[in-house]
Amino acid sequence: MVSLNAKERMLRRAAADIEAGMTVNLGIGLPTQVLRYVPADLPVCLHSENGIAGVGPVGKPDRNLIDAGGAYVSPIAGTSYFDSAVSFAIVRSGRLDLTMLGAFEVAGNGDLANWMIPGKFTPGAGGAIELAQKTRKVAVLTTHTDKKGNPKILEACTLPLTARACVHRIFTDMAVCDVTPEGLVLREAAEGVSVAEIREATGARLIVPDAPLPVF
């Protein structure tokens, strides 16, 4: 079980990667919650697959204005609406600077599996495949282990892939890791979590720098 404190720390740390001027897509669930930790005055354009650039906060419900996750959102000054082909043109043509996605499994080489568990969960991928494959920077936001304590970061995914070698950064309740040409590199550790604990909870080979790790 992840403590509320650890979860908030993860969300706050992920939010720090959202920079001024970015166009960002946040997946359903944990990623959407990152928004709470983004400074209110930071210029950011939130994209939603169903045809919105400039998604505003959840507000007074308008029956015609949901985000891709079904939440009733609001427009802001500068919002635009468009059809689904244009929406994915934004994705595939590389206009998204950053996407944060959930994961069932993520591999040390950046492979991502987040849409299908054969025989158990096969609802269809929605827009995840294109978000994962085409966004300039793909971050995964996940608990470091599943509910049974098994690692979600693996040497190789066992589930059908969403996209190959697409993930650049992994935020968890325990660590921040980067996928690099050399392999998966531990960049930061959560407060109070040791490198040994992170290694123990990680199913992929993990490169740990010699220098002291920043703590988040």
Add this chain to the structure above:
Amino acid sequence: MVSLNAKERMLRRAAADIEAGMTVNLGIGLPTQVLRYVPADLPVCLHSENGIAGVGPVGKPDRNLIDAGGAYVSPIAGTSYFDSAVSFAIVRSGRLDLTMLGAFEVAGNGDLANWMIPGKFTPGAGGAIELAQKTRKVAVLTTHTDKKGNPKILEACTLPLTARACVHRIFTDMAVCDVTPEGLVLREAAEGVSVAEIREATGARLIVPDAPLPVF
């Protein structure tokens, strides 16, 4: 030289093929002039390649509103504007019921050459290729012979083709001919023009029905 009278008759005859409810594209030159003979109360949607459905009459110039031929046109109640991709989506997806085009040469099998005379006239095809290939009914509007009296309706085109076997009907100052599976069929003759004269001026094999020809 075509008499004014013969030209008017041709235009009026061509106009009679424009039916209520059609979406129509009229090429530059003679085809555009057909409009003068379309009843003012006939519901027709004129399409222009540069992104207009519901082209209104030439009117008070608006610097932002030309048709594909560069004429300053006007909007009517029900006009819409769109981008060039949507404009040709209308063409290629078969939404144009009728297009009337000019021709350098047209063959008895419906081949059309109307965009290029190698070594003399090579300005590029503009939208002619897609109009010719994809409109449900393609009509050619042309003088029966060129300025030197040579036939423009040939057994086979000598110039580079705009599209193969695309023409359904040919309106000239002398005749109305249809391209059919059996060959080119003479349907109507202009007032005062004999079948012998039409045969003489036609470079393609011409099927002449036994029954008396309607006169236009």
Add this chain to the structure above:
Amino acid sequence: MPMLDKSCGMAEAIARIPDGASVMLGGFGVPGTPFCLIQELVRHGARDLTIIKNDSNEAGMGVDWLLQSGQVAKLITSHIGLNANAVRMMNAGALEVEFVAQGILAERIRSAGAGVMGFVTDIGVGTELAEGKQVVTVDGQTGVFEPSLRADFALLHAARADSFGNLGFAAAARNFSPLMGMAARHTIVEAEEVVPLGAIHPEDVHLPGPFVDDVIALPELPEVYGVVER
């Protein structure tokens, strides 16, 4: 030159849909889903339909009415995760589901509307999503061919329409609607408001009239169009 009046009664329009037809339904969740047209399609009773829609709505609404009435042979969609009934029918073999990645679904539909045969993309290459697809190599780069997705009919919900079929969609209710209106051989539209010709500014038309065949004015909006309380 006036414009054709495409006003039509709902029953008359939906009666055109025969057994075995392919039918696109606009909408992404509730916004844009043509609930009244779907309801009429249930009443009409055409069977063995291929339905193309972004999602399968939630259980008990929209496309689920067609699933429950047994009129759907095949569903082409990007996800059905919010409709337990659709998942159950698929798992029981009572419904064939073809999953297409959301943006690829949108682009295949648009591609049909654009009158081309299909497009080539690297989306899914290297994963099982590309399996069975025709490979096209361009300048050494590998892509898969995604065929255009046409349909016999499109059923759309518009915020406003004029009698010629120029349409405007509200906010996120636009989604797949203009694409489907372009891709179908026959496009039927239910509109919250049918406005006089010219009342939609020509620059603000979201789907031009030449793509639309039947325009139906909705007398009033049933509750299903409203905000979903969860």
Add this chain to the structure above:
Amino acid sequence: MPMLDKSCGMAEAIARIPDGASVMLGGFGVPGTPFCLIQELVRHGARDLTIIKNDSNEAGMGVDWLLQSGQVAKLITSHIGLNANAVRMMNAGALEVEFVAQGILAERIRSAGAGVMGFVTDIGVGTELAEGKQVVTVDGQTGVFEPSLRADFALLHAARADSFGNLGFAAAARNFSPLMGMAARHTIVEAEEVVPLGAIHPEDVHLPGPFVDDVIALPELPEVYGVVER
């Protein structure tokens, strides 16, 4: 959450364009042609450009300024019939011209903006227009592959823009502009009016801000934008 301010000076924006760049220019005839940006590009002097534009304007205006200044190595276009200077330069071998059928040009540009590799069409099949193109056979039907047409820059003229780059185009001045804005790596816009954020209704945006990089307010419209007297 505010939106990024993309306001920019014209000289600063155009200075980004290096020698050898590919540059898309909006416009079909006069409407939509970004005359002021083109003029600045002449001043800037980048050479060896590949210009992509529907047509070559008329002699003495628009893209012809770039032809006359000798900055254009190659022109990709659908026709040049109204510009005798362009025809002369082409015939003299001073300008390489690649002709593309108008709707195929539009679709190749849109295809780049859609982030796919290209599309397959039967347009031109069986004529010399298809010569040299990659043939793709789909279910026994023959098509040719038309590759996406990208560019380094797009220069667009908009009727109205907000500071985030949401654009509105007037009447027939829309034409290739939204497609090019999507297809270019960097999109520079001159706007007749820069309006406050939110002043363009979100449903009436013709090109969404995420596709736009630089927004330049035109102080006043030079005469070249006006009605052409013939």
